Amino acid sequence: MKRRLRRARVVFLVAAFVVAAGFAIQGKAEARAYRRQLTSAYYHAFSELSTASRELDTALRKSLYTTPGPLRESLYRQIYAKALAAQYALGELPYGNVELERTAAFYAKAGDYAAALCREDGADALENLGALANVSRTLNQALDDLRLDLDAGALELPQVRQAEAALAQAVERGAQQLGGSVFQDVESAFQELPTLIYDGPFSEHMTRATPKALEGLPDVTQEQARQAAADFLHVSPAALTLLSAGEGTPPTYAFTLPQDGGSGYVEVTRQGGKVLCYFQDRAPGAPTMGAEEAVELAQNYLANWGFARMEPSYHIQREGMITIHFAPVVGDVYCYPDLVKVTIGLDDGTLLGYEAHGYLNQHRERAFEPPAVGRDAAATAVPQGLEVLSAQTALIPTAGGTGEVLTYEFKCQAADGSHVLVYVNAQTGQQQNILLLLEDETGTLTL
Numbered sequence: 052m053k054r055r056l057r058r059a060r061v062v063f064l065v066a067a068f069v070v071a072a073g074f075a076i077q078g079k080a081e082a083r084a085y086r087r088q089l090t091s092a093y094y095h096a097f098s099e100l101s102t103a104s105r106e107l108d109t110a111l112r113k114s115l116y117t118t119p120g121p122l123r124e125s126l127y128r129q130i131y132a133k134a135l136a137a138q139y140a141l142g143e144l145p146y147g148n149v150e151l152e153r154t155a156a157f158y159a160k161a162g163d164y165a166a167a168l169c170r171e172d173g174a175d176a177l178e179n180l181g182a183l184a185n186v187s188r189t190l191n192q193a194l195d196d197l198r199l200d201l202d203a204g205a206l207e208l209p210q211v212r213q214a215e216a217a218l219a220q221a222v223e224r225g226a227q228q229l230g231g232s233v234f235q236d237v238e239s240a241f242q243e244l245p246t247l248i249y250d251g252p253f254s255e256h257m258t259r260a261t262p263k264a265l266e267g268l269p270d271v272t273q274e275q276a277r278q279a280a281a282d283f284l285h286v287s288p289a290a291l292t293l294l295s296a297g298e299g300t301p302p303t304y305a306f307t308l309p310q311d312g313g314s315g316y317v318e319v320t321r322q323g324g325k326v327l328c329y330f331q332d333r334a335p336g337a338p339t340m341g342a343e344e345a346v347e348l349a350q351n352y353l354a355n356w357g358f359a360r361m362e363p364s365y366h367i368q369r370e371g372m373i374t375i376h377f378a379p380v381v382g383d384v385y386c387y388p389d390l391v392k393v394t395i396g397l398d399d400g401t402l403l404g405y406e407a408h409g410y411l412n413q414h415r416e417r418a419f420e421p422p423a424v425g426r427d428a429a430a431t432a433v434p435q436g437l438e439v440l441s442a443q444t445a446l447i448p449t450a451g452g453t454g455e456v457l458t459y460e461f462k463c464q465a466a467d468g469s470h471v472l473v474y475v476n477a478q479t480g481q482q483q484n485i486l487l488l489l490e491d492e493t494g495t496l497t498l
Contacts, residue, residue: 100140101194107133107161108191111184113485115177116434116471120481127168134162157186262301262411268323273297276304276319283326283356284308284317284402297321301411311401320411326356329405330394335371338397342366345373348400349393353377361391365488365495371397374404381417385445388413388455417446419457422477429459429475432482437463437471447474447484458483 110129117123137158161183168176271279273296274288281288291306294316298305302321307314310331317329346363353361361377362385374394378385394404422429426442433439445460458474465471470488475481488495 097194100137101191103133103136103140104158104187104191104194107137107158108184108187109487111161111180111187112487114180115184116437116465116473116485118432118434118482119172122482122484123172124169127165130165131162131169134158134165138162154190157190161187262320262322264411264414265301265320265323265325266415270321271319271324273304275324276321277306279319279324280304280306280317280326283329284315291317301327303327325407325411326405327407327411329402331401331403333396333401333403335396335403336398338371340397340400342368342373345395345397345400346375349375349377349395352393352402352405353391358391364390367495368397368493372403373397379410379414382419383444384419384457385443385460386414386417387445388448413455419446420478422457422459424475424477424480426459429477429480430461432475432480433461433463433473437465437473439463440470444477445474456483 107130110126110133114123114126114130117126135158138155141155141158164179164183167173173179273293277288277291277293280291286308290308292308294305294307296304299318303318304321305316305318307316309315311333313332313334315329315331318327319325320327346366350361350363358379360380362380364376364378364385364387366373366375372394374392377391377393378387379389379391380386388409390409392404392406393402395401396403422444426444430439430442439461441462443460445458446455447458447460448454449456457477459477461473461475463471463473470490472486472488473482474484474486476483
């Protein structure tokens, strides 16, 4: 009897321990789940903050090279919008754990000043914008460092205060007196502003429109599309497997094929039977060629596909491959809305990618009006402090890609050695757009 009682007690204690352990395990699992959710929230908040802050920095830097006119006013509005977006991103951070008052004050100050400039341009605007740009550059470097830490591994909760301290110190290091200007709260509410897109074939309004290069062309059958893809890749039509039939925007036939131990993917438009895009998932080996040789190979591919004169604009190298952006040249006009992107493997020169969204969306016969402003006269719109290195005539998209405008493209060098593209309207002589060139050993990007 006593033995049975002791056994019952043991069983009860074991059961109680199991139940308690179960609750503990469940509690720990829930704690881990909450921790993951909180970490994810931190990551999202910092990601949004990093994006908004980077776009604010770009707008501030561009504003330093503008002259009075519509482009300058547009940049002031961009600065306001991006500063506001950064403040919203800061609002996603849990202020109970993180105090980002100095950082928030900087974004508020930048936004308020841009709003004031929208109402009335100040005589000391460039000086003040330059000071804000200096702070922004330092702050963005700190944000980039934090983003690298996030990408390397989840942000741990004890590191949050370190993140706040790094951001606060960055603002303090870059802070300057902003010309004695007084920044006040903005009382007039600005509407949400659209993002200005330079190369925007994937913008919503662009994806809804009928590609101009396909207008008037008949639809092709599935087999005709298969043959077009086979001709493009110099393979047998039998090697292509249909993946989707006449779907998407624009409607395309999609095919896959085995290639070099991997697979390839190609889309052909249902209207007109034109190759829209292609990519191969092969990982290139060690590079054996440089950028110049790869650009020449890409131009040969384009010539074999029937393209007329195509000139490289800029390129990016990564992971043993190079992606080159080509623009068709009509007469002496570089037509940037009609970009074609070609990716080459730097190990053996094979084609790894092709994308013609911009070209098919925008390319057509154009009649250019003679410029009302000569190149020398247009050069006067380039501000002092920039040295003109080269000039050419270029057709560029208007804000958001809704139209086109003929311009002079002036490649310039700033005092710090960086390069800037200034576009001057060939009819009005006013600045139309400004792009910042980011150049390093991997290639060139435009902002």
